[in-house]
Amino acid sequence: MYTVFVVGTAGSGKSTLTSSFSDWLKEQEQSTLLVNLDPAAHSLPYEPDVDVRDYVDYERIMVSRRLGPNAALIASIREVARYVEELREDVNSFNPDFVIVDTPGQLELFAFRREGLILTENIGVEGRKTMLFILDPIFCTNVKNFVASTFLVSSIYLSFGLPMIQVLNKIDAVPREHVEEGVEDLKQNFGVNFRLGVKVFCNEEVRHDEGDAFVHGVVDLRDLVEDYDGVIITTGTWRSRRLWIPGEWSEGVFSALEYLFRIWTYEQKLSTVPPPNPQKVVVIGGGLSAIDATEESLRRGIKEVYLVYRRTADYAPAGKSEIERMKKLGANFIELAQPVEVLRERGRITGVKFVRMKLGEPDSSGRPRPIPIEGSEFVIEAGALIAAIGELPTPPVEKECLGIKTDKRGRILVDENYNAGHPKIYAAGDVRVGPSKIGTALSDGMKAALAFHRNFMKSK
Ligand SMILES: Nc1nc2c(ncn2[C@@H]2O[C@H](COP(=O)(O)OP(=O)(O)O)[C@@H](O)[C@H]2O)c(=O)[nH]1
Ligand SMILES: [Mg+2]
Numbered sequence: 001m002y003t004v005f006v007v008g009t010a011g012s013g014k015s016t017l018t019s020s021f022s023d024w025l026k027e028q029e030q031s032t033l034l035v036n037l038d039p040a041a042h043s044l045p046y047e048p049d050v051d052v053r054d055y056v057d058y059e060r061i062m063v064s065r066r067l068g069p070n071a072a073l074i075a076s077i078r079e080v081a082r083y084v085e086e087l088r089e090d091v092n093s094f095n096p097d098f099v100i101v102d103t104p105g106q107l108e109l110f111a112f113r114r115e116g117l118i119l120t121e122n123i124g125v126e127g128r129k130t131m132l133f134i135l136d137p138i139f140c141t142n143v144k145n146f147v148a149s150t151f152l153v154s155s156i157y158l159s160f161g162l163p164m165i166q167v168l169n170k171i172d173a174v175p176r177e178h179v180e181e182g183v184e185d186l187k188q189n190f191g192v193n194f195r196l197g198v199k200v201f202c203n204e205e206v207r208h209d210e211g212d213a214f215v216h217g218v219v220d221l222r223d224l225v226e227d228y229d230g231v232i233i234t235t236g237t238w239r240s241r242r243l244w245i246p247g248e249w250s251e252g253v254f255s256a257l258e259y260l261f262r263i264w265t266y267e268q269k270l271s272t273v274p275p276p277n278p279q280k281v282v283v284i285g286g287g288l289s290a291i292d293a294t295e296e297s298l299r300r301g302i303k304e305v306y307l308v309y310r311r312t313a314d315y316a317p318a319g320k321s322e323i324e325r326m327k328k329l330g331a332n333f334i335e336l337a338q339p340v341e342v343l344r345e346r347g348r349i350t351g352v353k354f355v356r357m358k359l360g361e362p363d364s365s366g367r368p369r370p371i372p373i374e375g376s377e378f379v380i381e382a383g384a385l386i387a388a389i390g391e392l393p394t395p396p397v398e399k400e401c402l403g404i405k406t407d408k409r410g411r412i413l414v415d416e417n418y419n420a421g422h423p424k425i426y427a428a429g430d431v432r433v434g435p436s437k438i439g440t441a442l443s444d445g446m447k448a449a450l451a452f453h454r455n456f457m458k459s460k
Contacts, residue, residue, distance in 0.1 A: 001095055001096060001097065001098070001099060001124065001125050001128060002097065002098050002099070002124075002128050002129070002130070003098075003099040003100075003101060003123060003124025003125070003128060003129040003130070004021075004098065004099070004100050004101065004129075004130055004131075004132060005101045005103060005120055005123075005129065005130070005131045005132070005160075005162070006018050006021075006100065006101060006102050006103060006131075006132050006134065007103050007107060007110060007111060007131055007132070007133055007134070007156065008107060008132075008133055008134030008135065008136070008167075008169075009107050009134075009136060009139075009152075010105040010106055010107065011105070011136070012134040012135065012136040012169060012170070013134055013136075013169040013170050014102055014103060014105075014134055015038075015041070015044055015045055015046070015102050016045050017132070017134060017167070017169060018034060018045075018046060018100050018102040019034075019044075019045040019046035020321070021100060022034055022046060022098075022100055023321055024319060024321060025097070025098050025100075027314075027319070027320050027321065030096075030097040030098055031096040031097045031098070032096055032097065032098045032099070032100060033049045033050065033091060033094045033096040033098070033099045033100070034046055034047070034048045034049050034050070034100055034102070035048060035049070035050045035051075035087075035091065035099060035100065035101040035102065035123065036048035036050070036051045036052060036053065036102050037052050037080065037101060037102060037103050037104060037110065037119060038052070038102065038103065038104040038105055039052050039053060039056045039058040039073065039076035039077065039079075039080060039104070040058045040069075040072075040073055040076065040104070040105070041053065041105070044102070048102075049094065050087065050090045050091055050094075052080045052083075052087070055079070055080060055083045055086070055087075056076050056079040056080050056083070058072060058073070058076045059072075061075050061076055061079070070106075073104070073106060073109055074109065074113070077104065077109050077110070077113065077115045077116075078115060080115065080119070081114075081115035081118045081119060084118055084119060084122045085122075087119070087122065087123060088122045088123060091123055091124070099123065099124055101119075101123060101124075103116075107152075111155075111156050111159060111160075112159070116159075116160075117159065117160065120160055120162065129162050129163075130162060130163045130164070130165060131156070131157075131160060131162045131163070131164045131165070132164075132165050132166075132167050133153050133156060133164055133165070133166050133167065134167050134169045135149055135153075135166055135167065135168050135169065136169065136170065137168050137169065137170055137171050137173070137174045138170070138173060138174055138178070140168065141174060141178040141179070141181060141182045142181075142182070142185060143182070143185050143186060143189065143190065144189075153166055166439075166443070167439065168438065168439055168442065171438065176264070176268065197214060197215055197216045197217065198215065198216070198217045198218065198219050199212070199215040199217070199218050199219070199396075200218075200219045200220075200221050200224065200235075200396045201218055201219075201220065201221060201396050201397075202220065202221035202222060202396050202397045202401035202402055202404065203220075203397065203398055203401055205398065206218055207398050209238050209239055209394050210238055210239060210240060210255065210257055210258055211238055211257075211261070221396050221397070221401070221402060221425075222401075222402060225402060225422065225424050225425065228424070229424065229456055230424050230425075230426065230452045230455075230456060231424060231425050231426070232418075232425075232426040232427070232428060232445075232448050232449060232452060233395065233396060233404075233412060233420065233425065233426065233427040233428070233431060234427070234428050234429040234431060234441075234445055234448075235393075235394050235395060235396055235431045236393070236394060236429060236430040236431055236441075237391035237392055237393050237394060237430040237431065237434065237435045238257065238391065238394040239391060239392040239393070239394050240255030240256065240257055240258070240387065240388075240389075240390070240391055240392070241387075241389045241390040241391065241392060242387075243284070243339060243387050243389065245339055245340055245341055245342065246341045246342065247341055247342025247343065247344050247349070248342060250342050250344040250347055250348060250349045251347055251348045251349065252276065252278070252348055252349035252383060252384045252385065253342055253349055253384070253385045253387070254276065254384065254385070254386050254387070255386070255387050255388070256283070256285070256289040256290060256292065256293040256386050256387065256388035257289070257391065259275065259276070259293055259296075259384075259386050260289075260292055260293060260296060262275040262276075263275045263296055263300070275300075276383070276384045277300070277302070278302065278382065278383025278384045279302070279303050279304065279383055280302070280303065280304040280305075280306070280380075280381060280382045280383055280384075281297045281302050281304070281305050281306070281382060281383070281384045281385075281386060282306045282308060282339075282352050282380055282382040282384070282385050282386070283297065283305065283306065283307045283308070283386045283388060284308050284309075284339055284385065284386065284387050284388060284389060285307075285309065285387070285388030285389045285390070286309035286310075286311065286313075286315070286316030286317055286318060286323075287316070287317040287318050287388060287389075287390065287435075288317070288318045288322070288437075289388040289390075289391070290307060290309070290318065290386075290388035291307075291318045291322045291323075291325075291326060292388075293386045293388050294307045294326050294329075294331050295326065295329065297386075298326075298329050298330055298331060304332065305330070305331045305332065306331070306332045306333075306334060306380055306382070307323070307326055307331045307332070307333050307334070308333075308334045308335075308337050308338075308339070308354065308380075309323075309333075309334070309335050309336075309337075310336065310337065310338040310357050310370045311335065311336065311357070311359065311367060311368065311370050312335045312336060312359070313333065313335055315367045315368070334354075334380075336356055336357045336358065336359075336370070337354040337355065337356055337357060337378075338354060338355055338357055338370065338372065339352050339353070339354055339385075340353050340354065340355050340372075340377065341353040342385060343379065349382060349383065349384065349385055350381065350382075350383075351379050351380055351381040351382050352379070352380050352382055352385055353377055353378070353379050354377065354378055354379070354380065355372045355373065355376055355377050356372070356373045356376035356377075356378070357370040357371060357372055357373065358370070358371050358373055359371070390435065391430075391435045392409070392410055393406070393409065393410040393411050393412070393430065393431045393434060394410075394431065395410065395411075395412050395427075395431050397412075402421070402422045402425065403420075403421030403422040403425075404420050404421045404422060404425060404427075405420075405421055409434060411431065411432055411433065411434055412427040412431055412432050414426070414427050414428075414432055417451045417454075417455065418432075418447065418448035418451040418452070419451070419455075423455075426448045426451060426452050427448070428441075428444040428445045428447065428448030428449075429441040429444050429445050429448075432444060
């Protein structure tokens with residue numbers, strides 16, 4: 001039995017995350033128990049199995065003791081703590097795989113009062129508890145606010161002493177302009193210099209990558225290392241995996257990155273080239289890039305959008321719930337099919353030929369290997385094909401250079417200090433770990449920056 005306490009500022013999305021996290025766990029065939037510790041919750045996006053509102057009546061406390069809303073909350077949580085034995089027994093009697101504990105909207109009520117500690121000590125099994133701290137990304141796009149949040153996180157970590165994971169939530173709610181504001185903030189308030197449109201490479205022979213169309217200069221990594229005290233490489237995974245099927249180079253076939261990039265740059269007025277706008281689109285893949293390409297196609301009003309995956313939705317890296325969400329938005333989801341040829345006329349795509357698959361023995365990823373079923377080919381007519389079958393690392397080296405080495409999958413190898421073979425060079429993020437989620441990449445970048453800072457201060 002693992003227990004996860006979900007904490008965070010009011011409105012950061014604790015209850016929503018509790019709900020979707022438990023849905024996801026259920027999909028993974030884990031039994032979950034949902035605990036609501038918020039005595040003042042009005043409506044919850046999930047059905048709690050254990051609910052403090054069964055023990056304590058917040059409104060009655062407010063009325064009967066003539067308290068204001070805040071004082072009544074404090075009184076209620078005290079009351080809750082009195083029932084801690086019952087709560088503990090209640091939870092233990094279920095003995096699920098996971099207990100997810102949704103905490104009160106007002107963070108201070110739980111985090112900075114003795115009652116919070118009593119509750120975390122008594123719910124769940126010693127040594128198998130963790131805390132998720134939910135960060136509100138709209139607040140965090142301002143650097144000072146972000147730093148302030150990290151202090152808040154530290155103080156809560158100190159209060160509870162539980163392993164803590166920071167979660168950057170509600171990322172879809174951040175308007176894209178905020179990224180530009182964040183950049184402006186770094187320039188104005190922190191003196192960061194941005195040099196955009198340059199590609200850094202460690203060799204005379206520069207590898208061609210997607211996005212090169214936006215590059216108007218190349219800088220040699222060897223010069224950077226001469227001129228600066230440290231270089232942190234965070235060049236990500238900008239190369240799309242290829243389909244390796246006939247017709248792949250036809251007009252109207254895009255990688256998901258290229259497709260999304262064209263939509264966004266056009267909508268942000270950074271480019272005048274309109275994105276493709278066919279009647280029918282086929283998206284191939286089961287990861288988050290495939291989901292993004294599908295969702296953007298639907299949002300832009302493309303009539304027929306097909307999302308085709310070679311395994312079943314259960315094995316899709318994006319998760320079954322994302323696929324269900326696409327279906328609800330109007331996408332046609334086809335599982336167990338793999339493209340074998342892009343059909344074309346005069347160099348332009350007219351459709352995609354698929355073969356049906358069945359699931360075989362597990363492969364190296366632990367998921368069942370998809371096997372083509374002979375003679376099961378079928379065709380979907382389409383004006384565009386978006387391949388979202390994964391991305392590859394794009395390190396600024398081809399083979400070894402300046403001591404930087406990559407593994408078989410193109411990821412930069414680093415030591416425990418994020419050091420990449422050369423004393424001044426560090427690497428972090430997707431280029432180090434392979435395609436991951438934004439949270440992994442953000443925390444990796446921060447850790448590498450700290451490692452650099454530590455080493456740099458030592459050498460001074
Ligand atoms: N756009 C967006 N809104 C969210 C997300 N998660 C939660 N919200 C909204 O944020 C508000 C607060 O969410 P809630 O889970 O009640 O926050 P809590 O006070 O931390 O429990 C609600 O209106 C939610 O619908 C998200 O991922 N994206
Ligand atoms: Mg809540």
